[in-house]
Amino acid sequence: MNLKSLLLVGGALLSGTAASAGGFQVTLAGQKNNGMGGVGVGLSLDQAAMFYNPGALAMVRERGVQIGGNVTLARQSFRGQFGSDERTLRNSIVTPFNLYAGFGPAEGKWRLGIAVYTPFGSKLQYASGWEGRYSLTDIDLKSVFVQPTVSYAITDQLSIGGGPVILAYGAVNLQKDISIGNYPDGHVELDGKAEHKVGFNAGVFFKPSDKLSLGVSYRSHIDAHVKDGTVTITNTPTALASSFAATKFDVTLPLPATTSIGVGVMPNDKLTLGFDVNFVQWSRYKTLDFTFDQNLGTSNKSTSKRYYQDALTFRLGGQYKLTDGLTVRAGGSYDNSPVKDGYVTPETPDADRVSGTLGATYSFGKFGVDLSAQYVSIKKRTQTQNELLNNGTSLDRVAGTYKTNIVIPGIGFNYNF
Amino acid sequence: MNTSALKKALPALALLALAGCQPELDAPAPATSGSANFSRYIAVGNSLTAGYSDGGLYLEGQLNSYPNLLAQQFKLAGGGDFAQPLFTDAQRNGSGYLRLAGFDASGSPITAPVTTSLAIRGASPTGGPLYTRYDAAVNNLGVPGIRMDNVQTPGYGSVAGNPYFERITPTTNPLETYFQRVKREAATATFFSSWLGNNDVLGYSTSGGASTAATNTITRTDTFTLKATRIINVLTAGGAKGVISTIPDVSGIPxxxxxxxxxxxxxxxxxxxxxxxxxxxxxxxxxxxxxxxxxxxxxxxxxxxxxxxxxxxxxxxxxxxxxxxxxxxxxxxxxxxxxxxxxxxxxxxxxxxxxxxxxxxxxxxxxxxxxxxxVEQATVATATLGYNTALRNLAATKGLALFDANIFFNQVAASGYGTNGVTNTASYISGNLFSLDGVHPTPRGYAIIANEIIKAINAQYGSTLPYVNPNTYRGVTLP
Structure with missing residues (x-):
């Protein structure tokens, strides 16, 4: 799904690293965090610290295993500048999941852990016949990241941590129609798997008092690369076979680095508040370049301008322990879109977005159940044909107005030992 | 609340949230005419205005002429019916035209003439074709081949003149000039488009500057300016508003x-x-x-x-x-x-x-x-600049909308014109915009022209005419 991921995807492929969490609005790496606007860098809530700030893992009291899953339900409307019908997506759902296991001596200064998360999976299926079908009809991105993690408490107040971030599985499927003169539309499908890539995630956590904690984390960029993906072209006239001869494609999608800072405030032992800022270096994403083994259209290469800009995300959230068993949460976030005016693509129909979240945990003994729900409103965004022409981006995108809302319920289970 | 209650409540909550989740976008505001009045629109011009394409005038091209597309949008804002001198379905291939027959071994296109279902009724005294007459009223006065310096030529609509003008010129007044016809039609028009002057440089250019025929000379700029002024004066005499288009640079066409x-x-x-x-x-x-x-x-x-x-x-x-x-x-x-x-x-x-x-x-x-x-290009460029200066001045002094086709097509030639993800360029055949004659647009090209004119009209008169969807109009017909 998530659109977020979508966004991330930036365009068309696998997007992001977990990092994306920062720039990408829908951060779904931890079920407790999901209920708190996605904060976590300055907190040591649970094993999901491995994602948000590996430096905080050593400060998480419990060792344990937790698993979470989410359902991303995106609803979008589009109205083209040329052609006035409102278009909606064929509805589809995506189910990002996360899994964490943390180990270590009960009183020791260090912790080991392993994290598996799916920060970017994105799926959008546009309505049949929609105005932008020659740009995109379907996109489906999947990715699974694995992060072995080690964290060490240097003092009672200061801990550090980190680990390699492995793009263990990435798959992309992109489809669009081809306009061929007086013939019925042709169709092209690109399908490929990303090569394994390794980046890293590291953080520092500082808790000067019972009432205050601070964190900084950094997730490196990863260039997701698909080599020898499969090109399937259908319904094109044989007379034009030489123009539609491609069978393989290569593409690289830069997934940007994210730097985050977070503050946690604990006024009493029941209330925890968090505030995070994520800085995502999207400006690395300048163009999306495909290379084909043979011609697709009049060339065996295609370049699509992206020219993203670095973006900030602000998050605020809190939890309150109502009873021994029940904790409730709420939060929100505001994401600045990395996509400039005139550069919006159907793969990433992005705009600034506002999110509101709710969550709750009920625990009984060593077991706990986490519930979360997010509502993401991606602002209405219009780009005109004039903007596309002025940016030289008219050849591969659509003039019109997008509006997207996303609802993401989630559930998690945890067991501490 | 216990967890099982939460679990039961969750799907219901999600459904509730979703019901309110599908965003709605407001429908575009209704089309309005602003300070213009589209109730009777007439189109003045040459082959481009007539809907000429693929080296000929035929029914499909006429139906996709930019004035016809404009009139269709005008209707949404008070526009009236727009009559064109259409060929009948039985004579749908009109003058005949070029079709794409295939590609040779090297990938070069092979064209062939279409010679069936023509609208040729006989031969002129000079041996050229005469086309089936159209005697009913017309709003589209586009005459393929007409030059600005032809507009006051008596007999241009006779059997010895331009056969496309002949077929719409009254048999009772065969010497009526184009100017006189425009004046007669303008008397009741509320809105006009005028795109004349392309042929005053085009004939010279396409003949490589090697022809001394009257149709292939370059019109003097002072003559052009004089006649353009007369045409625009007569079009605006009754208070009609309108749009003028400039002359594109011929060197950018396929x-x-x-x-x-x-x-x-x-x-x-x-x-x-x-x-x-x-x-x-x-x-x-x-x-x-x-x-x-x-x-x-x-x-x-x-x-x-x-x-x-x-x-x-x-x-x-x-x-x-x-x-x-x-x-x-x-x-x-x-x-x-x-x-x-x-x-x-x-x-x-x-x-x-x-x-x-x-x-x-x-x-x-x-x-x-x-x-x-x-050297020949420089001659053409100088004339084109002179014509366009006259046309831009006329638009400015009369307060008319201006579609600067010269600037627009230079941009298209330089960087293409994508429409909703479809790549359109000024390339021959593969570019979608230019027909097989390499000069005249395809229906897609005419649709884009119509949109640019709508943009100019909306800007000048405060109207809110919607655009047409260019992708619903074809490029070159492939074999």
Whole structure:
């Protein structure tokens, strides 16, 4: 799904690293965090610290295993500048999941852990016949990241941590129609798997008092690369076979680095508040370049301008322990879109977005159940044909107005030992 | 609350949230006419206004003419019916036109004429076709071939004149000029479009500056300005509002950009350093001023480097360069319609020796008719600039909307014009915008023109006309 991921995807492929969490609005790496606007860098809530700030893992009291899953339900409307019908997506759902296991001596200064998360999976299926079908009809991105993690408490107040971030599985499927003169539309499908890539995630956590904690984390960029993906072209006239001869494609999608800072405030032992800022270096994403083994259209290469800009995300959230068993949460976030005016693509129909979240945990003994729900409103965004022409981006995108809302319920289970 | 209750509540909550989740976008505001009045729209112009495409005027092109597309949008804002002198379905191929028959082994397109279901009713005194008359009222006054300097020519609508104007000129007044017709129609019009003047440079250009025929000369700028002013004055005399379009730069159309780049590549590969061509229309031998030497590197390539332009009509002949022969000269002479016996005199007049290698020797130069060289281009550019200055001034002084087609098509030639993810460019055939004659637009091209004119009208008059969807209009019809 998530659109977020979508966004991330930036365009068309696998997007992001977990990092994306920062720039990408829908951060779904931890079920407790999901209920708190996605904060976590300055907190040591649970094993999901491995994602948000590996430096905080050593400060998480419990060792344990937790698993979470989410359902991303995106609803979008589009109205083209040329052609006035409102278009909606064929509805589809995506189910990002996360899994964490943390180990270590009960009183020791260090912790080991392993994290598996799916920060970017994105799926959008546009309505049949929609105005932008020659740009995109379907996109489906999947990715699974694995992060072995080690964290060490240097003092009672200061801990550090980190680990390699492995793009263990990435798959992309992109489809669009081809306009061929007086013939019925042709169709092209690109399908490929990303090569394994390794980046890293590291953080520092500082808790000067019972009432205050601070964190900084950094997730490196990863260039997701698909080599020898499969090109399937259908319904094109044989007379034009030489123009539609491609069978393989290569593409690289830069997934940007994210730097985050977070503050946690604990006024009493029941209330925890968090505030995070994520800085995502999207400006690395300048163009999306495909290379084909043979011609697709009049060339065996295609370049699509992206020219993203670095973006900030602000998050605020809190939890309150109502009873021994029940904790409730709420939060929100505001994401600045990395996509400039005139550069919006159907793969990433992005705009600034506002999110509101709710969550709750009920625990009984060593077991706990986490519930979360997010509502993401991606602002209405219009780009005109004039903007596309002025940016030289008219050849591969659509003039019109997008509006997207996303609802993401989630559930998690945890067991501490 | 316990967890099982939460679990049960969750799906219900999610459904509730979703019900309110599908965003709605407001429908576009209804079309309004602003300060314009579209109740009776007339279109003044030439082949572009008539919907000419693929080297001919035929029913499909007429239905996709930009004035017809405009009228369809005007109807959403109070516009009335828009009558065109349509060919009947039985005579739907009108004047005949070019179709794409296929591609040869090298990938070059093969075109063939369409000769069935024509609307030819007879021959004119000069042997040209006369088309089936259309005597009902028309709003589209587009006349293929008309030049600004033809608008006050008596008899231009007679059987001895322009057959497209003849078929809509009243038989009771065959000497009515185009100007008089426009004046008669303008008396009741509330809105007009005027796009005249393309042919005042186009005939010269497509004939490579090699023709002295009246249709192929360049109209003097003062004449152009005078006649343009008269036409616009008569169109606005009754208070009608309207839109004027300027004259595009001919050097950007596929007619001039298709053959040259390929020729340059093949000559370079063969190690040919330069060509000998003729320039202008003057006769004279190998040592006369009509011979011109051009470097192969001066032939304009796809990237815009180089100056010399080869016409689309040179395509069958450029392959003969470097070999002795007179085929290209025989073709040119046949085009002139003169008796075959005069061919040797024709060769003598130009000092051509067909036993010499074509295009690389002064004795057998490549003919001027197929090359718009740098000097000729400068002549065209100067005239085009003069015409456009006059047209822009008229629009400004009369407070009319202006579609600056010159600026627009320069942009299209430089960077293309994508429409909802479809790549359209100024390339021949694959670019979607220009038809098989390399000069006139396809229905897609006309749709984009209509949108640009709508943009100009909305800007000038505060109207809110919606655009048409260019992707629902075809590019070149493929075999």
């Amino acid at each position: 007619f001039f950009t298709t053959v040259g780049p390929r020729l340059r590549t093949s000559l370079s590969a063969a190690g040919v350093p330069g060509l000998v061509i003729t320039t202008g229309a003057a006769t004279g031998g190998p040592t006369s001023a009509n011979r011109k030497t051009i470097a192969v590197s001066d032939i304009r390539d796809a990237g815009g480097s180089g100056r010399q332009l080869f016409t689309l009509t040179s395509s069958p002949f450029v392959g003969l360069i470097g070999r002795p022969g007179g085929r290209v000269w025989r073709y040119l002479y046949a085009q002139s319609g003169q008796p075959a016996a005069g061919f040797p005199l024709f060769l003598t007049a130009f000092g051509v020796d067909t036993t010499k290698a074509l295009g690389v020797t002064a004795e057998n130069p490549f003919p001027s008719a197929f090359v718009l060289d740098d």
